[in-house]
Amino acid sequence: MLEIKKVSYQAQSLKWLVRNISLAVPAGQFLCIVGPNGAGKSTLLRMISNELVPTEGFIRLKHRNLRDYDPTELAKVRAYLAQKRDMAFPFRALQIVLLGRHPYLQGRKESSHDVLFAQQQLQRLQSSHLAERVYLTLSGGESTRVDMARVLSQEPELLLLDEPTNHLDPYYQLELLELCRSLVNEQKTIIAVMHDLNLVAQYADRVVLLSEGRLVLQGQPNEVFQREPLREIYGVDFDIWQNSQGRLHIMPVASAVA
Amino acid sequence: MKERETSLLSLLGLGLVGIALISATTGAYRIDPWQLPQILWNQSEGFAVLLHIRFPRVVMAGLVGAVLGLTGATLQGLFRNPLADPGLIGISAGAGLGAALWIVLGGTALLGLWGIPFAAFLMGGGVTWCLWLLAKTEGTISTITLLLAGIAVNSLAGAGIGIMTFLADDQQLRSLTFWLLGSLTGGTWEMIGIAIPFMLVGAGLLAQLAPALNALSLGESEAYHLGVSTEIIKKRVILGSALAVGAAVSVSGGIGFIGLVVPHLIRLMGSPDHRLVLPGSALGGALLLIAADLLARTIVSPAEMPVGTITALMGTPLFLWLLWRFKRELSHA
Numbered sequence: 001m002l003e004i005k006k007v008s009y010q011a012q013s014l015k016w017l018v019r020n021i022s023l024a025v026p027a028g029q030f031l032c033i034v035g036p037n038g039a040g041k042s043t044l045l046r047m048i049s050n051e052l053v054p055t056e057g058f059i060r061l062k063h064r065n066l067r068d069y070d071p072t073e074l075a076k077v078r079a080y081l082a083q084k085r086d087m088a089f090p091f092r093a094l095q096i097v098l099l100g101r102h103p104y105l106q107g108r109k110e111s112s113h114d115v116l117f118a119q120q121q122l123q124r125l126q127s128s129h130l131a132e133r134v135y136l137t138l139s140g141g142e143s144t145r146v147d148m149a150r151v152l153s154q155e156p157e158l159l160l161l162d163e164p165t166n167h168l169d170p171y172y173q174l175e176l177l178e179l180c181r182s183l184v185n186e187q188k189t190i191i192a193v194m195h196d197l198n199l200v201a202q203y204a205d206r207v208v209l210l211s212e213g214r215l216v217l218q219g220q221p222n223e224v225f226q227r228e229p230l231r232e233i234y235g236v237d238f239d240i241w242q243n244s245q246g247r248l249h250i251m252p253v254a255s256a257v258a
Numbered sequence: 259m260k261e262r263e264t265s266l267l268s269l270l271g272l273g274l275v276g277i278a279l280i281s282a283t284t285g286a287y288r289i290d291p292w293q294l295p296q297i298l299w300n301q302s303e304g305f306a307v308l309l310h311i312r313f314p315r316v317v318m319a320g321l322v323g324a325v326l327g328l329t330g331a332t333l334q335g336l337f338r339n340p341l342a343d344p345g346l347i348g349i350s351a352g353a354g355l356g357a358a359l360w361i362v363l364g365g366t367a368l369l370g371l372w373g374i375p376f377a378a379f380l381m382g383g384g385v386t387w388c389l390w391l392l393a394k395t396e397g398t399i400s401t402i403t404l405l406l407a408g409i410a411v412n413s414l415a416g417a418g419i420g421i422m423t424f425l426a427d428d429q430q431l432r433s434l435t436f437w438l439l440g441s442l443t444g445g446t447w448e449m450i451g452i453a454i455p456f457m458l459v460g461a462g463l464l465a466q467l468a469p470a471l472n473a474l475s476l477g478e479s480e481a482y483h484l485g486v487s488t489e490i491i492k493k494r495v496i497l498g499s500a501l502a503v504g505a506a507v508s509v510s511g512g513i514g515f516i517g518l519v520v521p522h523l524i525r526l527m528g529s530p531d532h533r534l535v536l537p538g539s540a541l542g543g544a545l546l547l548i549a550a551d552l553l554a555r556t557i558v559s560p561a562e563m564p565v566g567t568i569t570a571l572m573g574t575p576l577f578l579w580l581l582w583r584f585k586r587e588l589s590h591a
Contacts, residue, residue, distance in 0.1 A: 090530055102473050
C-alpha cells in the first residue's frame with residue numbers, strides 16, 4: 001500500500017525534522033506513530049499526505065510515486081484528519097461532511113447519493129443529531145467526529161489521522177478506535193499519530209516509535225513498549241504490566257520527572 | 259442547492275430588475291414606468307434621456323455593484339476572513355492610485371481612456387499580492403496583519419493620489435477628484451465599453467471557484483487534502499479580482515461597503531456555501547448600488563450626494579441587525 005524509502009525532511013530553518021526513515025505499510029494495517037513532542041511525527045504524516053515534499057527519499061502509494069498524483073486523484077485515495085482545525089464561516093455540520101465529496105464532484109452539485117453518503121458517515125460516528133448544527137458552535141469532540149465523517153466521505157483507502165482522540169472523552173475515544181478497527185477490517189489502511197500509549201497498545205497492529213526525527217523502534221505494541229527504550233526516549237520512568245486478559249498497561253511514573 | 263437558496267437567488271434577480279426600472283424612470287425628468295415600453299418602441303419624448311443618461315448610469319451602477327459584491331465574496335473566501343473587502347484592505351485604493359498615476363503622468367495622452375483600467379488593474383493586483391504575502395503566517399491569514407496592511411496601503415495610496423493632485427493640471431484635477439469621491443456620474447456607454455471586458459474576464463476567472471472556496475474555508479492544507487490545487491486558486495482570485503476591481507474603480511472610483519456587507523447579507527439570509535454566496539453577492543451588489551445611486555441623485559436633487567455615503571448609510575443598520583440575529587441564533591444553537 002505505502003512504501004516510504006529513506007525519507008528526510010529539512011525545514012526552512014535548516015533543521016532536519018525527519019531523518020532517513022524507511023517504512024512499508026501493507027493494506028489493512030493500523031499503524032500508530034508515537035514519540036515525544038517534536039519527534040517529527042506530524043511532519044512524517046504530512047509528507048505521507050504529500051502536503052510536504054521530502055527533502056530526500058521518496059514515498060510510493062499503491063506503487064506510484066506520490067509526486068505523480070494530482071491533488072484530486074490523491075484526495076480519492078487518502079484523507080487526512082488534522083490536529084488543529086479552524087473554520088472561517090458558519091457552515092452546518094452536514095455541509096462540512098459534504099466537503100469530503102469535493103474530489104468526486106468536479107464542480108457539479110452534489111446528488112442525493114452524495115448527501116445520503118455523507119449522512120451515513122455522520123451516523124457511523126453516532127453524530128447524526130449534529131447534522132444541522134453550526135460547525136463553529138460544536139465542542140472539540142463533536143467537531144472531531146464531524147471532521148472524521150468528512151474524512152470518511154472521501155472514501156479513502158489510506159487514512160492519516162493526527163491525534164484523532166485528542167478532544168474526545170473516553171467513550172468516544174474507544175468509539176473512534178473501534179471504528180478504526182472496523183475500517184481496517186474492510187482493508188483500509190490507517191496511520192495515526194497518537195500520544196496515549198495505552199490506547200495504542202489496545203488497538204494498533206504495529207507501532208513506530210520516533211525520536212528526534214529518527215525511527216527508533218518498530219513492531220507490535222508489546223515489542224515496542226518496554227521500560228528501557230521508553231524511559232530513554234521520553235525521559236520518564238514507566239510502569240508496564242499485563243493484566244489477566246493479556247492487555248498492556250503503560251503508566252508514566254512521576255518520580256523520574258523531578 | 260437547497261430550495262431556499264434557489265428562491266433567494268430568484269428573489270434577488272427580480273428585485274434587481276425592479277430597482278433598475280424604478281431607477282431608470284426616476285429623476286429630474288420623470289417617466290411613467292408603465293409608459294416605458296411605449297417610449298422605447300416609438301422613440302418618443304424621453305427616449306434620449308433614457309438612452310443617454312438613465313440607462314448607462316443604471317447599467318454602470320449594476321456592473322460596479324456586481325463586481326464589488328462578487329470580489330468581496332471571493333476575497334473573503336480566499337482570505338478566510340469576513341473583513342476582506344476590496345475597499346477596506348486597500349485594493350480599491352491601490353487601483354485608484356494606478357489610475358491617478360496614469361492620468362497625471364500622461365498615459366491618457368498615449369493610449370486614451372483604455373489604459374486606465376489596465377493601470378488600475380496592475381496596481382490593484384500588486385496590492386492584493388503584497389497583502390497576501392504580508393498577512394500569511396504559517397499557512398493562515400492573520401486578521402490583524404491584513405487590516406493593518408490595509409490601513410498602510412490606504413494611506414500610502416492616499417499620499418500618492420495627493421502628490422498626483424499637486425502635480426495635476428486643471429483638467430486632470432477634475433478627473434482625479436472623481437476617484438477621491440467615488441461616484442457614478444461618469445456613467446456613459448463609452449466608459450462602460452472600456453470597463454466591461456476587464457470586468458467580464460475578471461468575473462469569469464472568479465465564477466468557477468465556489469467549490470474550491472468552500473473547501474478552502476477549512477484552511478489551506480485541509481483544502482489541499484480535499485484535492486484543491488490551492489496555488490492555482492490563489493492566483494486566479496488575485497488576478498480575477500484585481501481585473502474586476504481595477505475596472506470598477508477606473509469608472510466609478512472607490513465605492514466602499516458593498517463588497518463587505520453584501521456577502522454577509524447573503525450568508526446570513528441563505529448559507530455560507532460559496533455556490534450561493536458568489537452569484538448572490540453579484541446580484542445583491544448590483545441591486546444595492548443601483549438603489550444607493552437612485553437615492554444619491556434624488557434626495558438632495560438637483561444636487562447629488564456621494565454614493566459611498568449612501569451605501570454606508572443603507573448597509574450599516576441592515577448589517578448590524580443581521581449580525582445581532584445571527585449572534586442570537588449561535589447562542590441558541
